Amino acid sequence: MSNVRTRRGVVAGSVVLILVLIIVATSGGVLSGAKTIARGVVAPFSWTISAIARPIGNAFAGAFNYSNVVNQNAQLRSELGRAEMRASEVQTLEQQLQEVSALQNLTFVGSLRVLTAQVTTNSPTNFSASFTIARGIDDGVQDGMPVVSNGGLVGRVVAVTSHTASVLMITDATSVTGATFGDATTDVLIDGRGVDQPIVATSVPLSAPISPGTVFVTSGLSGGLYPAGIPVATVKAVTLTPGASTYDFTLAPSANLHSLGYVDVLLWEPAT
Amino acid sequence: MTRGLLALALTTVILVALQLAAISPLRVGGVVVMVIWLWPLSLSLTGDTRVAAVTGFLAGVLFDAHSLAPFALSGVVGVVVALAAGPLGREGVGDLDGAAWWVTPALGAATGFMSPLVYVVAGALTGHPDLWRGNLGVMMVVNAVACAVLARPFTRLAQYLANSGGWSRA
Numbered sequence: 249m250s251n252v253r254t255r256r257g258v259v260a261g262s263v264v265l266i267l268v269l270i271i272v273a274t275s276g277g278v279l280s281g282a283k284t285i286a287r288g289v290v291a292p293f294s295w296t297i298s299a300i301a302r303p304i305g306n307a308f309a310g311a312f313n314y315s316n317v318v319n320q321n322a323q324l325r326s327e328l329g330r331a332e333m334r335a336s337e338v339q340t341l342e343q344q345l346q347e348v349s350a351l352q353n354l355t356f357v358g359s360l361r362v363l364t365a366q367v368t369t370n371s372p373t374n375f376s377a378s379f380t381i382a383r384g385i386d387d388g389v390q391d392g393m394p395v396v397s398n399g400g401l402v403g404r405v406v407a408v409t410s411h412t413a414s415v416l417m418i419t420d421a422t423s424v425t426g427a428t429f430g431d432a433t434t435d436v437l438i439d440g441r442g443v444d445q446p447i448v449a450t451s452v453p454l455s456a457p458i459s460p461g462t463v464f465v466t467s468g469l470s471g472g473l474y475p476a477g478i479p480v481a482t483v484k485a486v487t488l489t490p491g492a493s494t495y496d497f498t499l500a501p502s503a504n505l506h507s508l509g510y511v512d513v514l515l516w517e518p519a520t
Numbered sequence: 521m522t523r524g525l526l527a528l529a530l531t532t533v534i535l536v537a538l539q540l541a542a543i544s545p546l547r548v549g550g551v552v553v554m555v556i557w558l559w560p561l562s563l564s565l566t567g568d569t570r571v572a573a574v575t576g577f578l579a580g581v582l583f584d585a586h587s588l589a590p591f592a593l594s595g596v597v598g599v600v601v602a603l604a605a606g607p608l609g610r611e612g613v614g615d616l617d618g619a620a621w622w623v624t625p626a627l628g629a630a631t632g633f634m635s636p637l638v639y640v641v642a643g644a645l646t647g648h649p650d651l652w653r654g655n656l657g658v659m660m661v662v663n664a665v666a667c668a669v670l671a672r673p674f675t676r677l678a679q680y681l682a683n684s685g686g687w688s689r690a
Contacts, residue, residue: 279591286585293537301542372544374552374636374659375643375651376589406588414588421650442654444550 360475362396362512363387368412377420377443378403381511384411392473394466394514400479400502401425401466402511413513417505418480419447426472427464427480430457435467438480438499447481449497458483458495463502473518479503524685525571528563531681532575535559536582551659553666555674556583556594557635558628560602561667562674565614565624566682569606576602590651596642597635605631616675628671632663 365381383389385408393405395415403417418425423440427449434456436449452458462483468476481499488495536556544552560576576598584594605627608614614624636659643651 282581283585283591286582290533290537290540290582290586293534294541297534297537297541370545371587371589372540372552372583373587373589373594374554374654375639376587378588416588420588421653422648440653445654 361515363389363515364510364512365389365413366510367508371443374443375421377417377423377440378406379415379417379508381413381415381513382411383513384409384413386410388515389413389513390517392518394474394478394516395511396478396514397503397505397508397511399504400481401474402503402505402508404473405513415511418501419443419445419505425474425480426467426469428467429462429464432467435469436464436497438464446484447499447501449499451494452497453494454488456495458486458497460484460486464499471519475514475516524681528571528575528681528685529578531677532559532579533582536579539583540586548662548666549658551655551662553663554594554632554635555667555670556580557597557601557663558631558667558670558674559678560598561605561627561631562671562678563682564602564605565609565627565675566678567609568682569602569609572602572606572609573599590643590646590648593639593643593646593648596646597639600638600642601631601635614675616672616679621672624671624675625668628674629664629668631671632665632667633660636660636663 363383365383365387367379368382369380371378381389381395389405389408391405391408395402395404401418403415403420403423405413406416407414416423418438418440419442420440421442425438426435427438428435434453436452436456438447438449440447449464460483464480464482466472466474466476466478466480468474479502481501483497484500485498486495487498539554539556543555546553556579557576559579560572563572563575566572577592577595580595580598581592584591605614608627612618614627616624636656640651640656643649
């Protein structure tokens with residue numbers, strides 16, 4: 249009995265081990281393989297929970313709308329709720345259409361080809377300013393490609409699968425963006441400070457003619473992560489420490505990073 | 521025991537999925553409430569630190585697979601939480617039926633408060649020194665409040681699994 253159990257355990261273990269090795273081999277590395285396995289384990293459950301949670305969330309949204317019609321009878325409230333839900337959907341669709349339309353008129357991407365992508369999920373953690381888009385390798389997206397939205401730079405692709413890509417935003421604590429302004433004689437590094445935090449440029453020479461409202465654009469230096477000329481941020485506040493020989497700036501991102509329904513991936517790869 | 525561990529594994533995967541699909545998008549004051557760090561505390565309070573540590577680590581790894589944050593760092597926090605709460609669990613502190621009603625929520629609050637800090641420190645020690653940036657203070661406070669509220673139901677669930685799985689203190 250014990251031998252049979254042991255044999256079953258060995259067979260089951262071997263099958264699992266073979267599966268793990270296949271996944272690791274096909275997904276490009278141990279870390280990537282581990283992530284793929286972990287995602288595969290959780291995916292069915294998170295899909296199910298999403299499917300359950302979304303209607304509940306919609307019901308809550310509907311409840312908020314109902315507060316304006318508390319004097320209506322139950323039937324009217326029900327009909328109004330349905331109508332408001334439809335109106336809300338239409339509004340969302342109109343907003344999405346506007347965003348997509350606005351993206352078609354981007355002025356700063358020049359002759360670069362762009363690929364419009366829908367934002368599917370935001371980062372699930374407090375420690376990474378990122379999101380996922382519904383475009384991947386099969387659509388021509390590659391690691392390192394810049395991502396913009398109407399208004400300016402959003403970030404860059406840092407991980408890509410067949411049908412999805414992860415975008416690290418310029419506000420992420422690990423993000424550093426090379427930028428310049430005006431006649432492009434002064435280069436600065438713009439640092440992210442984490443989710444929902446303003447971005448900053450530090451140690452800028454006092455000789456640089458910068459004031460609130462100055463717009464920083466990507467410098468496009470050789471070997472840089474971005475092509476030149478993409479608006480990154482606008483100077484919001486200037487900090488000058490007494491006795492210091494440099495400025496520090498607090499910046500507001502040019503792109504509206506709080507309402508990203510659709511973004512454009514620039515089909516441009518950084519030089520290696 | 522094996523069936524109990526399978527139930528624990530399934531519950532943990534469902535909790536991670538719940539975190540990813542429902543709790544993370546629901547930011548409170550711009551902050552994600554990390555219930556996957558409360559889970560190892562709840563398991564540890566049932567008395568088996570080893571089960572709590574392994575489960576906390578695996579929950580963290582499963583979660584980290586879905587983000588660009590350093591892989592497995594959330595798992596490290598889960599292990600730290602489990603190990604820190606281990607002695608309390610073995611002594612019966614935080615036992616829902618034995619201790620004062622506020623003890624478990626207080627332990628949950630302490631866990632929620634300290635976990636983001638542990639994450640940042642662990643990140644700094646493993647070559648990710650930038651994680652302290654951001655709303656660390658707000659994260660700690662929001663997670664403390666949320667974990668205080670959720671501590672009793674989570675610990676009740678852990679206790680149920682422990683009793684049916686055969687690794688409870690009793």
